[in-house]
Amino acid sequence: MAIEHFDVLIVGAGLSGIGAAYHLKRDCPKKTYAILEARAAIGGTWDLFRYPGIRSDSDMYTLGYAFKPWREAKAIADGPSILNYVRETAAEHGIDRNIRYGHKVRRASWSSETATWTVEAEHDGKTVKVTCNFLSMCSGYYNYEAGYTPDFPGIERFKGRIVHPQLWPEDLDYAGKTVVVIGSGATAVTLAPEMAKTAGHVTMLQRSPTYVVSRPAEDGVANWLRAKLPGKLAYDITRAKNVLFQMLFFNIARKKPEKTKERLLGLVRDHLGPDYDIETHFTPRYNPWDQRLCLVPDADLFASIKAGKTSVVTDHIETFTETGLKLTSGQSLDADIIVTATGLRMQLLGEMEVLVDGRKIAPHETTSYKGMMFSDVPNLSSTFGYTNASWTLKADLTAEYMCRLLNYMDRTGTRICTPRLPEGEMEIEPWLDFSSGYVQRALKILPRQGAKTPWKVHQNYAKDLVALRYGKVDDGVMEFSKVKAVTKAKVAA
Missing domain, CATH: 3.50.50.60 (FAD/NAD(P)-binding domain)
Incomplete structure (x- = not known):
C-alpha cells in the first residue's frame, strides 16, 4: 500500500493543533495537511480532564484563538465550554475532516536526500507510515497516559x-x-x-x-x-x-x-x-x-x-x-x-523518537530556536506556550511563523530550513526558569536555551510578536537549502 504524503503533518488535535491547522488553511491554502491524534477525540487537555470543576486558569480572551472571538459571558470558563469552543473551531473550518484519530506517533525520521519526514504511528496495533515535508508538533507538554504521583510511604x-x-x-x-x-x-x-x-x-x-x-x-x-x-x-x-x-x-x-x-x-x-x-x-x-x-x-x-x-x-x-x-x-x-493532585509528568514531542539522517536526536542536547524549533533539526516546529501567560498566545504566533517559513521557502525555491547554532561559545541556560516541581523534574529532558536572540526563550508576548510576526525569516541563523543529490562512494572492486 502506498504511503500517504502531505505538505504538513500536525501531531495533536487539541487547542494548539486545531489552531495550527487554521493558520495553514488561511496562510498556506495550497498546502495539504493532516492531523494525527493519539486519542479517539478532539480537544486534547480539554477532552482528557474530567475532574470536578475543570476550568481554565487563564482568561478565555487570551486562551482563546486570536481569530475566533470568545462569546460566552464567563472569562474563566469551564472545561466543557472550552472543549466545545475547540470542536466548533474545527468544524467551522473543515479541520475535523483532516484528523486521523487513534494514531499514536512513535517515531519521525528525517531524510535530507528527499527533504521529507517519515512519521511512524501506531494505529489499531499496527504501524502506519506517513511522509511530510514539514512536521508541526502540537502534542502538548505532558504525558497523557499518567500523571505524577510521588512514592508515598504506606x-x-x-x-x-x-x-x-x-x-x-x-x-x-x-x-x-x-x-x-x-x-x-x-x-x-x-x-x-x-x-x-x-x-x-x-x-x-x-x-x-x-x-x-x-x-x-x-x-x-x-x-x-x-x-x-x-x-x-x-x-x-x-x-x-x-x-x-x-x-x-x-x-x-x-x-x-x-x-x-x-x-x-x-x-x-x-x-x-x-x-x-x-x-x-x-x-x-x-x-x-x-x-x-x-x-x-x-x-x-x-x-x-x-x-x-x-x-x-x-x-x-x-x-x-x-x-x-x-x-x-x-x-x-x-x-x-x-x-x-500532585502534578503532571512533562514530556517533549510526545516522547517521539526523532532521527535526522539516521542520527538519533536527544532534545536535551539541542538548543531552542525562537522557542519553537531545535538546533540542527530541519523542518520541525514544536508548540509550547507561556509559563506566565496564556498558552494560546504563543501557539498562535508559532503557527503564524511556521506559515511564514513555508511561504518563504516556496518563494525562494528552497525545501529545507534548519536552525544552526553560531560558531564559538554562547552561554547556555535551562529552557525554563521556573521552580515548579513538574518543571524541575523535567529539566533533564528539555532542550537548552541561549543567552541571546533568537536562541533565548522569551516569556514575553510583545517580544515574540515582533520576532515571529514581523522579524526577518532569513535571519542569518536559519539555514535554507535545496535538496542535493547524494553521491554514494564507489566500492573498490
Missing part, C-alpha cells in the same frame, strides 16, 4: 479510594464523604471548593503554599464592550487589554517582588479575615511568578474555607494509614477518598 495500606485527577473515574461518588486533596496547584484549588459542594468535608493538604489570586469569573469590561461593539472588535480590544495587564503585572512582580507579595497576601487576608493563618497556609517561600499563580474565580476557594466546607493543612506526609494520612507533625487526617 500508600498500599489505605482502605479507601485513591484518585489522580488526570484519570478521574466516572463512578466516583463523593457526596457526604471525607476527602483529602493532596496538592496546592491549579488542580487542587479547583477541586477542593467544587468537591466541597457535596462532600462531607474537603481538606487541601499541601507541603508548601502557592500564591492564590481571586478574579471575577466574568470580565465586566468585555461583556460591556460586546454589548456596544461588533463582536470581533470587542474581542480584540479585550484581548489586547488582558495581554497588556498580564505583561504589566508580571513585570511589576519581577521588579518589585516584595511589594507584589505584600499586595497578593493582602488580598487573601481581605477574603479570609485577620484571624486566618495566612502566614502558614498562603505565604509561599518563593517570589511571585517563580511559579505560576493559581487563579480562583469569584473567590470560590476562600468562600468554601469561610463556610467551613474546606480546610487547608500545611504539613508533610509521614505515611498513609488504613484510614487516611499520618503527618510529620503528628496530626492524622481521616479520609474516605484521597485525591493526589
Whole structure:
C-alpha cells in the first residue's frame, strides 16, 4: 500500500493543533495537511480532564484563538465550554475532516536526500507510515497516559479510594464523604471548593503554599464592550487589554517582588479575615511568578474555607494509614477518598523518537530556536506556550511563523530550513526558569536555551510578536537549502 504524503503533518488535535491547522488553511491554502491524534477525540487537555470543576486558569480572551472571538459571558470558563469552543473551531473550518484519530506517533525520521519526514504511528496495533515535508508538533507538554504521583510511604495500606485527577473515574461518588486533596496547584484549588459542594468535608493538604489570586469569573469590561461593539472588535480590544495587564503585572512582580507579595497576601487576608493563618497556609517561600499563580474565580476557594466546607493543612506526609494520612507533625487526617493532585509528568514531542539522517536526536542536547524549533533539526516546529501567560498566545504566533517559513521557502525555491547554532561559545541556560516541581523534574529532558536572540526563550508576548510576526525569516541563523543529490562512494572492486 502506498504511503500517504502531505505538505504538513500536525501531531495533536487539541487547542494548539486545531489552531495550527487554521493558520495553514488561511496562510498556506495550497498546502495539504493532516492531523494525527493519539486519542479517539478532539480537544486534547480539554477532552482528557474530567475532574470536578475543570476550568481554565487563564482568561478565555487570551486562551482563546486570536481569530475566533470568545462569546460566552464567563472569562474563566469551564472545561466543557472550552472543549466545545475547540470542536466548533474545527468544524467551522473543515479541520475535523483532516484528523486521523487513534494514531499514536512513535517515531519521525528525517531524510535530507528527499527533504521529507517519515512519521511512524501506531494505529489499531499496527504501524502506519506517513511522509511530510514539514512536521508541526502540537502534542502538548505532558504525558497523557499518567500523571505524577510521588512514592508515598504506606500508600498500599489505605482502605479507601485513591484518585489522580488526570484519570478521574466516572463512578466516583463523593457526596457526604471525607476527602483529602493532596496538592496546592491549579488542580487542587479547583477541586477542593467544587468537591466541597457535596462532600462531607474537603481538606487541601499541601507541603508548601502557592500564591492564590481571586478574579471575577466574568470580565465586566468585555461583556460591556460586546454589548456596544461588533463582536470581533470587542474581542480584540479585550484581548489586547488582558495581554497588556498580564505583561504589566508580571513585570511589576519581577521588579518589585516584595511589594507584589505584600499586595497578593493582602488580598487573601481581605477574603479570609485577620484571624486566618495566612502566614502558614498562603505565604509561599518563593517570589511571585517563580511559579505560576493559581487563579480562583469569584473567590470560590476562600468562600468554601469561610463556610467551613474546606480546610487547608500545611504539613508533610509521614505515611498513609488504613484510614487516611499520618503527618510529620503528628496530626492524622481521616479520609474516605484521597485525591493526589500532585502534578503532571512533562514530556517533549510526545516522547517521539526523532532521527535526522539516521542520527538519533536527544532534545536535551539541542538548543531552542525562537522557542519553537531545535538546533540542527530541519523542518520541525514544536508548540509550547507561556509559563506566565496564556498558552494560546504563543501557539498562535508559532503557527503564524511556521506559515511564514513555508511561504518563504516556496518563494525562494528552497525545501529545507534548519536552525544552526553560531560558531564559538554562547552561554547556555535551562529552557525554563521556573521552580515548579513538574518543571524541575523535567529539566533533564528539555532542550537548552541561549543567552541571546533568537536562541533565548522569551516569556514575553510583545517580544515574540515582533520576532515571529514581523522579524526577518532569513535571519542569518536559519539555514535554507535545496535538496542535493547524494553521491554514494564507489566500492573498490
